[in-house]
Amino acid sequence: MSSSKHILPFQLAILLLAIVSVSIGCGRTAQHPPESDHQIWRFAIEESEGSVQHVYATQFKRQIEAATSGGVEVVVYPYGTLGTSTQITEQLNLGALEFAMASPGSIGKFIPETQVFLLHFVLSNSDIVNQQILSSPEVLETFDTLYRDKGLKLLSIFPEGEMVWTTQKEVRSPKDFQGVKIRVMTSPMLIDAYAAYGASPTPLPYAEVYSALQLGMVDAQVNPIFAIERQKFFEVTEWLIFPGHAHFVTTVVANQEFYDNLSEEDQAIVDQTIADLNDYIFEQQVQFQSDRLKAIVREMQQKRAKLNICGDLSDFIESLSTQERQELIDDNPFLNITPALTPAERERFQQASKEARKTFLQIGGPKADEILSLIRQVKNRVLDNAAQVEPQSESRLPGPE
Template sequence: MFSKKNSMLLILLILMPIFLFACGNDNTEGIEAKSSDDSIGIRFAHEESQGDVQDLYANKFKELIEEETEGRITVDIYTTGTLGGNDDMFTQLQTGAVDMAITSPGFTGSVIPQTQIMNIPFLFSNNPEVNRKVLDESEALYGTLADKYEEKGLEIFKFWTEGSMYWTGNKEITEPADMKGLKMRGMPTSMIMESYKLMGADPQATDTGEIYTMLQTGGIDGQENPLFFIYNSNFHEVQDYLMDSKHHIYITATVANSEWFSSLAEEDQKLINEIMQEVNDWSFTMQQEEEDKALTEIKKSDLEIIELTEDQRESFKELVAPIRDVYIETGGDGAEEILKIIEQDIQAAEEELK
């Protein structure tokens, strides 16, 4: 029978190799570095439902990277609500609970206030090719703004658009008088809420899952969203008018947890970036096709479609002009520089693509 002293010695001898291994492991406080031969499972989350634009984007990435690596890299996709709300998903991305995500600046503005630039109405062009060029190349986005993401532990791949935003309402909205007092639902961000106040509306930060019921019961009078989302969510069933207002485009971003991404082999980092560019190029055509399909189906409904004239659009644009000053005041360090460069990039792209 062992004495207590001998028993303690035996335990120490058993535990010593484990202790030495732990002390010698350089990656215990981070994510273990991988080689280009390792199998990788990517947890990829997004904010929309199955079949929506973000889901099509994520599945295209999954298809291309799994094909390119012959299954060495696999992708599991999590749709909205699977891992909680949009705020939960952003937190999980920062903590590494998910590796990659499509997350809209509207939901990151409280953490990265500079991203509120994406919520300024009438900032971007009516020309989709102009917006494509700016979102793909602007130094404001991939320099100054990308640095702000990096400070929060996030790696930006691409900013991209899901298409033009449309208004729906239970009455026509063609001039500021029509907006006065209207209970208008917009993404719950300070920039969007303030913009609708400037237009004379009574902005409502209704949860996405409650929009249909609130429109149906009169809890809200109207809302804004890309056309594919309006159709997929059946808002055309509970609204009388659809306004092609061209007041804004819906912009989102594909990002990764920085620590996870930097742990990958350089070859895999390069591959992911290359495929992400390919998916991004494809996405501009895809979202236009989705918008066209939605419009075709909506035209079969009783919804009356109204296209605002340039003069009508200008009247709303003048009302919300002060929102750019609000962004400079509340957008944090570098906000004024980001806005200035974006405006210059849009103007230069419009001149180039005339």
């Protein structure tokens, strides 16, 4: 790789690579002598065990090891094992890792165009539509070119679930956000988006969110439902709001040099495994959201604590058995469900979110406008062809403003 593709400054890059190579390489040499044909592929994720990314990486490991008859061993590193998300991306770029998850919040520092997936109302409020957008050849090829310029190989883009607000009060319009301190990731687009809604966006490390909510340092936060359940954010807020404004998106990435140097057979195995996992992880993440929401409702019921939910829960309710529905929904005095935001209410948020879109066009890299136009075109085409999406529940992404 040429030096222009290094994400880190040279001296820091060499030091980090040496540290990682020693810490990982020692165990590898002890188990598998250099003359062995046995390979170890290292896969780092941005989430903990039991997460959507962990499910993906674990299945990737199973399929790769089965397809290579044990010739390849995949070692999965949950979040925190090898550092922060940014450090994981740096290690991948340097070849200290073969594979990694890289979400826009972290890789956007190196490939600014990926921050398009942080914008609100750019993707659909339908899981199925988003899967088709993110797996479309045009989107993958365009982003693969951007990744390649950084010494990375883009393998897949997939959604991990709808972003949900946990708040201390019901929020149905931007005016309801007035004065609300909401924790957000450190992203100019997210800061601008929630400021445009009337809130006070407050960047905080993920590990500090629970205590900040508990102590009243912030009033709200936003995450997919599986993260809300795992981190217990529902314990220290009053409402779960499903506004249909955004989905959490991540990318599966390989080191480009490693990928290019694979044998034709191994490269085909990787490509087929990724193709198989596209449908697998979509089904898994949908089930994940249902299971984790069920766990939240059940836990609050057992604690005899009030749980308020604003959103369309029809799919969730249909996923329950007759007994579960009776127990958790119909006969649950601690659960209060209010209707989902109306199209008119969502439109108010969508109009306000345009300020963040302007920010993206300024800081989203030289191809920001091209990327936003591409997502718009693919989304509108998918919506036109998706009979399962009702027109009144989904907005087409407007043209240039």
